[in-house]
Amino acid sequence: MSNTNKQNVTVIGLGRMGAALAAAFLDAGHPTTVFNRTPDKAGPLVARGARHAATVAEAVTASELVVVCVLDYPAVRALLEPVADALRGRVLVNLTSGSPEQAREEAAWAAGHGIGYLDGGIMTTPPGIGDSANMILYAGGPGLLQTHRPALEVLADPVDLGADAGLASLYDAGLLGLMWSMFGGWLHSTALTGADGVSAKDFTAVVVRSLGTMAWFMTTYAEQIDAGKYPGDDATLDVHVASIAHLLHAGEKRGIDARLPELHLEMMREAIEAGHGGDSYARIIEAFRPAPR
Known part of the structure; x- marks a missing residue:
């Protein structure tokens, strides 16, 4: 594939995810420079046409767009702090997993050095990179995602969450919680x-x-949560408690562990005891929120 007019990209960190990111850029025809502390990991990518940088400084100066995906945020800082001056005027896309607080700190560090910064949350596993059916969430410097969308969209569908660099990590954490709850x-x-x-x-x-159908309920309940009102138009908590009794009975007869439905039942009963038996299931969000001070 011709790389005419394709943006140069650097990828720092060649674990399974970093290697998948670099491979997707190569597949889309982007001239791609790679760096890893263990140089041997660059071999397969170099064989496919990547350029191997011997140092971090060489890697960051090779491209306007620098993508980093390493173990954690301290590792990001350890790699990039010594080359901050070389990064000035470039765009750093940090796809390392971390907390919203770490992302905001990294964005402040980047701004202090004149570095454009996008923080990202990858919503797939390495085999899913390169598939537009999957998402990568981005947050940070206004306009940066739009400017570099042609390059970043080869990784997955880029979703812009706005200027607050912590939002990609925050959404990521929330979606992980949802995933485990759904899987459970x-x-x-x-x-x-x-x-x-x-x-x-x-x-x-x-x-x-x-x-x-569940997605429809979540969309409906989201509006109730934002409004702070939980009309039980579809089913009240009183009805949910009666329904969960059937689940618990069926599980008991079959020797199925009941801890998960019992947790839901406990929260529903607490809300009913507080006088909210006529509300929708969305009322349970109040059980997760911190108590008012």
């Missing part, structure tokens, strides 16, 4: 149905179809 619920229900001989494959086919 799916595993519990799969164990329940499996106790009667239903295969995980057959049950999951129905689960996947139900996700559209």
